Amino acid sequence: MSTRLPTLAVVGATGAVGSVMLDILSTRENVWGEIRLVASPRSAGKRLTVRGEEVEVQPLSPEVFDGVDVAMFDVPDEVSKEWAPVAVERGAVAVDNSGAYRMDAGVPLVVPEVNAAQTRDRPKGIVSNPNCTTLSMIVALGALHGAYGLTDLVVASYQAASGSGQEGIDTLHDQTEKVATDRTLGSRAGDVRAAVGDLGPYPAPLALNVVPWAGSLKEDGHSSEEMKVRNESRKILGHSELRVSATCVRVPVVTTHSLAVHATFDREVRAGEARELLASAPGVVVQDDPAGSEFPTPIDVVGTDPTWVGRIRRSVDDPRSLDLFLCGDNLRKGAALNTAQIAEVIAGEFTG
Amino acid sequence: MSTRLPTLAVVGATGAVGSVMLDILSTRENVWGEIRLVASPRSAGKRLTVRGEEVEVQPLSPEVFDGVDVAMFDVPDEVSKEWAPVAVERGAVAVDNSGAYRMDAGVPLVVPEVNAAQTRDRPKGIVSNPNCTTLSMIVALGALHGAYGLTDLVVASYQAASGSGQEGIDTLHDQTEKVATDRTLGSRAGDVRAAVGDLGPYPAPLALNVVPWAGSLKEDGHSSEEMKVRNESRKILGHSELRVSATCVRVPVVTTHSLAVHATFDREVRAGEARELLASAPGVVVQDDPAGSEFPTPIDVVGTDPTWVGRIRRSVDDPRSLDLFLCGDNLRKGAALNTAQIAEVIAGEFTG
Numbered sequence: 001m002s003t004r005l006p007t008l009a010v011v012g013a014t015g016a017v018g019s020v021m022l023d024i025l026s027t028r029e030n031v032w033g034e035i036r037l038v039a040s041p042r043s044a045g046k047r048l049t050v051r052g053e054e055v056e057v058q059p060l061s062p063e064v065f066d067g068v069d070v071a072m073f074d075v076p077d078e079v080s081k082e083w084a085p086v087a088v089e090r091g092a093v094a095v096d097n098s099g100a101y102r103m104d105a106g107v108p109l110v111v112p113e114v115n116a117a118q119t120r121d122r123p124k125g126i127v128s129n130p131n132c133t134t135l136s137m138i139v140a141l142g143a144l145h146g147a148y149g150l151t152d153l154v155v156a157s158y159q160a161a162s163g164s165g166q167e168g169i170d171t172l173h174d175q176t177e178k179v180a181t182d183r184t185l186g187s188r189a190g191d192v193r194a195a196v197g198d199l200g201p202y203p204a205p206l207a208l209n210v211v212p213w214a215g216s217l218k219e220d221g222h223s224s225e226e227m228k229v230r231n232e233s234r235k236i237l238g239h240s241e242l243r244v245s246a247t248c249v250r251v252p253v254v255t256t257h258s259l260a261v262h263a264t265f266d267r268e269v270r271a272g273e274a275r276e277l278l279a280s281a282p283g284v285v286v287q288d289d290p291a292g293s294e295f296p297t298p299i300d301v302v303g304t305d306p307t308w309v310g311r312i313r314r315s316v317d318d319p320r321s322l323d324l325f326l327c328g329d330n331l332r333k334g335a336a337l338n339t340a341q342i343a344e345v346i347a348g349e350f351t352g
Numbered sequence: 353m354s355t356r357l358p359t360l361a362v363v364g365a366t367g368a369v370g371s372v373m374l375d376i377l378s379t380r381e382n383v384w385g386e387i388r389l390v391a392s393p394r395s396a397g398k399r400l401t402v403r404g405e406e407v408e409v410q411p412l413s414p415e416v417f418d419g420v421d422v423a424m425f426d427v428p429d430e431v432s433k434e435w436a437p438v439a440v441e442r443g444a445v446a447v448d449n450s451g452a453y454r455m456d457a458g459v460p461l462v463v464p465e466v467n468a469a470q471t472r473d474r475p476k477g478i479v480s481n482p483n484c485t486t487l488s489m490i491v492a493l494g495a496l497h498g499a500y501g502l503t504d505l506v507v508a509s510y511q512a513a514s515g516s517g518q519e520g521i522d523t524l525h526d527q528t529e530k531v532a533t534d535r536t537l538g539s540r541a542g543d544v545r546a547a548v549g550d551l552g553p554y555p556a557p558l559a560l561n562v563v564p565w566a567g568s569l570k571e572d573g574h575s576s577e578e579m580k581v582r583n584e585s586r587k588i589l590g591h592s593e594l595r596v597s598a599t600c601v602r603v604p605v606v607t608t609h610s611l612a613v614h615a616t617f618d619r620e621v622r623a624g625e626a627r628e629l630l631a632s633a634p635g636v637v638v639q640d641d642p643a644g645s646e647f648p649t650p651i652d653v654v655g656t657d658p659t660w661v662g663r664i665r666r667s668v669d670d671p672r673s674l675d676l677f678l679c680g681d682n683l684r685k686g687a688a689l690n691t692a693q694i695a696e697v698i699a700g701e702f703t704g
Contacts, residue, residue, distance in 0.1 A: 158601065212648075316597070
């Protein structure tokens with residue numbers, strides 16, 4: 001058993017998820033020796049603070065991975081595709097938060113509360129981090145699946161602007177400012193569209209609106225985000241027969257994804273028992289007392305680590321189904337936190 | 353066959369739905385003789401414009417219904433409960449847009465595109481208008497039910513502020529103004545809550561948020577709105593075995609409810625065939641070309657009459673299920689327009 005603390009590289013340290021990552025690494029129990037910050041050459045040389053110390057950002061290069069034990073990637077798919085194998089070749093385990101490797105049969109897709117053990121089964125030296133929408137619900141659903149056996153999931157999402165990065169956040173703030181003072185807006189077709197101006201990364205205005213689209217067009221009219229929710233849920237739960245339908249919708253919320261989930265199980269369920277089971281599940285907080293206005297909402301959940309669950313009800317017409325409303329911070333558990341948790345599982349291999 | 357045009361009373365003429373009603377009565381083909389406007393005594397004496405003419409609002413009293421053939425009620429449940437029978441006693445047919453009579457076995461619940469014929473079967477002299485959330489989807493679902501036979505509905509709503517009346521609209525505008533200029537908001541738990549001030553009719557802030565609650569608490573944790581979607585869908589479709597699960601969520605949209613619907617049928621369905629069927633259904637517009645950013649959103653639908661449907665997909669894992677995204681103006685088809693349509697069906701009895 002070595003006593004050397006492993007070396008971590010954070011690739012994409014200057015991005016929206018990267019900055020949350022530095023915050024998370026600064027507040028969690030420290031399991032790392034050196035933390036190396038890496039970004040594209042144009043961001044190199046910046047000095048960022050992690051664990052209370054200023055660290056200079058280094059440009060992405062093969063040599064930057066020399067001596068690195070774990071390399072986290074918070075970068076676009078094509079950057080991960082090129083550089084994760086380089087990090088592995090130089091001796092690191094890559095933990096990737098892009099979509100590049102999630103459905104690769106040789107790469108485990110890990111949520112530590114659900115399938116931490118799969119981290120060790122990584123023939124390519126890469127471990128993948130799920131999409132933020134899947135991550136906002138899967139910890140809670142994993143706990144229910146373990147107890148009752150999931151057969152069907154019907155998911156409707158209420159996704160935050162920061163799922164589209166800083167450009168999404170800026171677009172929502174810009175548009176909100178433009179519609180804020182004209183109280184006639186929202187009552188005639190197109191009036192909000194004329195007022196907001198630039199659509200940013202979205203196909204329709206987001207302020208005072210909801211937009212039933214996220215990602216790119218996939219087979220039969222499904223969006224890439226909807227297919228990710230289906231395919232990733234199946235892979236994480238190890239349940240290739242799970243039937244999943246998702247409709248992904250962007251809403252004018254800055255950060256924290258919400259989901260209305262209708263979950264059907266192998267056997268009858270009771271809401272009270274499910275509530276107790278969720279309350280004792282790691283990484284889940286139950287907030288469920290509508291009489292006292294207690295249910296999760298994104299503005300209260302943002303900045304926190306757990307998956308919040310409320311509105312836990314058994315379907316009136318199907319004793320095998322539960323209806324739930326879940327919220328999770330898409331930049332924390334939905335991205336940086338889960339990546340950090342995976343990296344910590346791997347760090348455990350080094351430190352015993 | 354009489355040639356006398358029937359007399360209409362609009363009770364609640366000064367409210368949010370009432371003012372949309374006057375607009376609708378002014379633009380639809382005229383089937384009415386006199387139109388009498390009625391409101392609470394404190395609004396009586398106001399002069400409102402309908403069909404291009406100024407009409408003085410009369411105070412609610414038994415005598416105001418003398419000579420009236422059809423009396424529309426856009427008032428709270430308790431006012432309808434007291435006054436609809438008075439109108440009937442004085443010889444009118446009451447068309448009620450409150451929740452007072454919707455589930456009454458002696459009162460038909462009518463959506464003319466779906467079950468117009470039931471208007472005649474009114475032993476109490478009252479015809480009921482469905483809840484706005486049910487109305488935002490039921491015309492489209494009625495068409496699909498007729499073709500394929502519905503077995504299950506899973507509904508997640510994205511409900512607009514005007515579903516809570518003018519107070520809801522004002523609250524959303526007030527809160528939007530308060531969060532418009534501080535670009536740090538929405539990134540820390542509670543920061544929006546501190547900024548918005550008054551919650552108005554909602555249990556949590558609505559600006560930059562979504563709130564998984566609408567209505568009052570009913571059995572087993574369901575909200576009244578969720579139970580209405582279930583019970584009213586069953587009654588309108590005449591399908592007492594239909595399994596329905598709904599999660600109703602308020603979003604920061606001024607007017608127009610949206611719904612993500614997962615509908616399961618008796619037999620296999622094809623998205624293309626369903627799309628054609630919906631495109632030819634009365635009262636439905638299909639807007640479904642994601643590649644061209646074509647799908648309904650509330651800011652584009654507000655102020656229009658039809659139910660708009662997009663994102664029509666067959667479930668990847670169940671050939672008997674369709675996923676849809678629907679938008680309907682909750683003040684027009686969701687309230688005033690459907691009431692006007694029912695009243696016109698009844699007017700047809702007078703004019704042949």
